[in-house]
Every structure is written in structure tokens, then in C-alpha cells.
Amino acid sequence: MNAQGDHRERLASLLGEIAVEEGMQRTPIEGVEVFRATKSVPRAPIVYLPRILIVGQGRKKAYLGGESYRYDAYNYLVLSVPLPAECETEASPEEPLLLLAIHVEPAMVGEMILELDEPSRPATPTPRGISSTPMDEEMAGAVIRLLECLQKPSDSRVLGRQTVREIVYRVLQGEQGGALRALASRDDHFARIARVLRQVHAEYASQFSVEDLARKAGMSLAAFHHYFKLVTTCSPLQYLKRIRLDHAKRLMAHEGYNASTAARAVGYESPSQFSREFKRLYGVTPAEDAEQTRARLVAG
Numbered sequence: 001m002n003a004q005g006d007h008r009e010r011l012a013s014l015l016g017e018i019a020v021e022e023g024m025q026r027t028p029i030e031g032v033e034v035f036r037a038t039k040s041v042p043r044a045p046i047v048y049l050p051r052i053l054i055v056g057q058g059r060k061k062a063y064l065g066g067e068s069y070r071y072d073a074y075n076y077l078v079l080s081v082p083l084p085a086e087c088e089t090e091a092s093p094e095e096p097l098l099l100l101a102i103h104v105e106p107a108m109v110g111e112m113i114l115e116l117d118e119p120s121r122p123a124t125p126t127p128r129g130i131s132s133t134p135m136d137e138e139m140a141g142a143v144i145r146l147l148e149c150l151q152k153p154s155d156s157r158v159l160g161r162q163t164v165r166e167i168v169y170r171v172l173q174g175e176q177g178g179a180l181r182a183l184a185s186r187d188d189h190f191a192r193i194a195r196v197l198r199q200v201h202a203e204y205a206s207q208f209s210v211e212d213l214a215r216k217a218g219m220s221l222a223a224f225h226h227y228f229k230l231v232t233t234c235s236p237l238q239y240l241k242r243i244r245l246d247h248a249k250r251l252m253a254h255e256g257y258n259a260s261t262a263a264r265a266v267g268y269e270s271p272s273q274f275s276r277e278f279k280r281l282y283g284v285t286p287a288e289d290a291e292q293t294r295a296r297l298v299a300g
Contacts, residue, residue: 007140008056008073014147015056015098024101027150029160031103034150038096043088045281047246048130050104052171053077054143058097059090062130065233069132076139078171080104080179081129081194082201083232084242100143106194108168110184116172126189126230129197131176139170189227192217197232197239204243205267210236244268245281252286253293259286 019025019034026033043063053060059072064085071077091097146163149155172180182190196217200208213236214224228236248262257265263274278286 007137007144010144011140011147012056012073012098014144014151015100018147018150019098028153028156029150029164031105032146032150032160032164033101035099035101036096037089037091038093040091041089043086045242045246046085046087047243048079048083048085050081051079052102052104052167053079054100054135056098056100057095060087060097060099062087064130065128069130071132074135075132076135078131078133078176078179079129080183081197081231082243083129084234084239084246085130100147102164102167104180106183108165109172109180112165112169112172113181113184126227127179127182128233129179129231131179133171133174133176136174139167139174142166142170190231192219193227193231200240201243204240204247205265207267208240241277242281245278248274248278248286249282249289252290262286
């Protein structure tokens, strides 16, 4: 077996020892989580958060804007902004999905680019907020060191954050590092859209207008629509609707909200409109979805 094969085997083994419970689990290192799944999940709507997603075993695929993005033992996924998309998972009890998730922090990215002190790069087209990148030997080595840190509390405290920084550095230096670089540029169109997306994601129940969002981005309405779609592949109103429906889905499944209270909590004025849009996106009514999700949680 070559060095990359050795790295893949070691990475999967470490993740299997750390991600021992079904679902997402926090770790002692801030902003780092691990995930295990033992069942395949068919293609379904999801809202991705800004993350670096590294798979040790199993396979996942994201779908956005007519493109698909595979992430597995050979490719990692980078999301620089919150994105509504679709996702499918391949996993089984014999070969569970094992995944490492690292939060993307714009401040860390910005500091690192300043430290690199590189000459200005030529202007490039505005990137999309998602990319799939081959896992090279340097990146795999950094991930393995992070997982080894997680096995010792003292290593996690002392070495954990700097190992996360190394992984972010490897992503920046990788062939798909453009979106992270754009995220740290104050005047870049991508960075302006990213700031608006973070605000919408945090204040999804607010009554935003597209004109308000364009002003927050410091763009004309036409430019805002253009660059928003380049980054997210959807319109501002479609984006806001997907974010609201995703939060409502979580409130009903995990907090016991019914359709009416969830609709109001996420900014809908009409519960009937909320129920129609929910069923159009997820294929079931809000009540049916909440019941199915709670049943899966109990079974898990």
C-alpha cells in the first residue's frame, strides 16, 4: 500500500475510534465535530453550514445548482457560506459513514492570509460557496494529527487549535481554496454576499426585503441579484425561504413546535402558506416530517 493508502486507512481507523455514537458529536476542540451514520439516506434537502467536511469512510454527495459534489475518502468538501442544497449518504452498519467537520471561521482565514503576505493575485471570477477537492498527502497528514490530538485531552487543549489552523492553511493552498480566500477579502463581491448570508442565517425570522439586503451588501439591486446567484445558485427570496423551512423543521423535530408555532417562529405570517411550501420542499406535511424525524431519533 502506498503512502496515501496508509493515510486513508489510518484516518478511517482514528475516526472510527472517536466517532462512536450515531449522529454528530462535539469534541474537546472548539469548532471540531465528528459524525457517524450506519444507514444510507436518499437525496433530500439540507442546509449546509460553513464547514470543511472530511470523510474517513463511506460516501456523501451534495447537489447544488445542477452540479454534484462528491466527498469521500478521496475528496473533501469545503463550504465557505451557509448553503441550501441537497445531500445523499451511502452508509451501512458494516461500513458506517465516518466524518470530521471543522467550522470555517472568517477571522482565522483572514489572519492566515495576512500572515502569508503573498503578492496580490489576479482577479478571478466570483467562486461558488461550495467545492470538492482531492485529498492530498499533506492534507491527510494534518487531519490525522488533529484526530490524534482528540485522543488525548492535554493534546487537544495545547495542540488542537494550531492543528485546525494547519488544516485551514492546507485548504487555502489547495486547488479549490479560492472561496476561502474570497471570504477574507473585504471588498470582494463574494465577501459582501457572504456577510449578507451570515446575517440572513442568524436573523431568519426578520422581515428582510431584497432591497434591504442589497443595501447591506453595498451593491445595486441588479449586481446583488447577479452575485447572490453566482455564490448560492438561487435567488435571495428562495434562499431565505429554504433557511426558514430548515429551521422550522428542526424546531418541530427537536423542540416540539407544531406547524403554526414553528411558522411564526421563523417569520411566516401565514401558517397555511408555510405548510404548502414545506410540503413542496420535503414531500410531506410538517406534522408528518416531525413524526418521522422523531421516530428516527428514537430508533437511533
